[in-house]
Amino acid sequence: MNEEQKFFKLLRYSNELKINNKYLDNEDPEAFDTLLNFLVIIENNLHYSEKQEYIKLTKDFLADQITADNFSYSFIAVYEGINDKLHQMQIEESLELANFLKCRRRKLGKLLSLVYGSCDSYSPDPDITMADETELKHYAQILLVKLQEQ
């Protein structure tokens, strides 16, 4: 059984459990870890496939064409939008998922996750914010360099 077949088998099993209001992590944690590793690879590649969206967004922010608040909302929209697409493909057990199982792109995934965390923590309200504009710009610069070099 190759990687692709293994992935779809686990995905099918996970979906069947969910129908019965069960979760693979509780039933078979090891199998869940394997499935999760596949999903992380797919997720990273899906984000990379939309790199032009991220590049455009970070450029606008670094050129002060949009505010930090708008950048945070827009970044979250792209990041969550791609993950919603992944989730839908999981439910449908889409064969297209196999196209995103090749390259790992771990560093990009890690960086995008950090930027998402900062965007989520950013607020214009100084009383509750846990990330400031400087932090967002710092991450935006790193992300832009990383996306342009790949």
Place this chain on the structure above:
Amino acid sequence: MRLDFEKKLAHIGLIIRLIFGALTPFTSKITEQQIRPTITQTNSEQSLIVAIDINESEAGEAQSEFVFPGSQLAIFTPSGNIIMNIPRGGTWKFNPGARGRGAAKIESTRRQRNFAATQTKTKVTTTSTQSNGNVFVNGFLPKPQHLSLPNKNNGTFGKFFSPPTIDPRSQPGCAGGGPRSITVLSNGRNLDSSTKFKTFDGYKVELTDQSENHVTGKHGHKFGVDNLIPMDSNAKQTKYKQTRTRLNKRNKQTVRQEIDDVISNRSGNTKVYNDVDIRGTKGRVYHDQLNNRVVAIHTQGKFKDQIKKAQPISPRHLKSLREFNRLD
């Protein structure tokens, strides 16, 4: 001519005598001793003629000691000589007290209406706030600086209170659904308020109003709300549109309820991660496995025991949480 003049003079004298003489029988039963204790002089000058209502006390109760039929009011000189009684019989209430208070009440109502009108209308009316010239009114009129503020719930004199209308659809047995009018009382939530929760594993946590606004605005669409505000004109158009949830009571309540469902483990699919590094701060993370979302609570620092994150979780985030006990 002189005879005619004397006759006319006699007639006038007779008329005057008839007029003033008719009043004397009403005073026949009153003695000076009976009246003296009730005399209340409003002016220290002895020449002033004072009038008192000897039938009513301040509380409006009859004082039988001074009641005498047919006469309620005596007008007398400072020396105690009664010069006039004003007849009052049956239910006819002719006395300056009752009449004055009644007139004052009407006048006061009129003034308060005018005052309220000037407060609520942009066009100021020119109604005078002066009295209507009634001498009895002036004594009982409230001074402008003492006028009670108009209040739509307090009635004209602040004695009446109209309770809030109860929404019939909120009553048992009535079908709900659809938009509901809710009476908001003055003790509603404010900026400093917070909602207390108890997690299913026994921790007491809170969600401040500010944090509630934050998580609702950013992730309300992932917590049961489908009510987005139009995209900011300052934002650039992208393939993936911003999802900024409208902040209102209903949306916030929905998000609050969804958060409560997650940390209370109502679906039975919540998994807890303790001692998690949440962007450099220790905390607990409640993972709603069925809906791919998490609620994160700080357990140290400035926001200790506060819900600081309520967001969807990606496979990348979940892997990090499971393997490294970390949430970015």
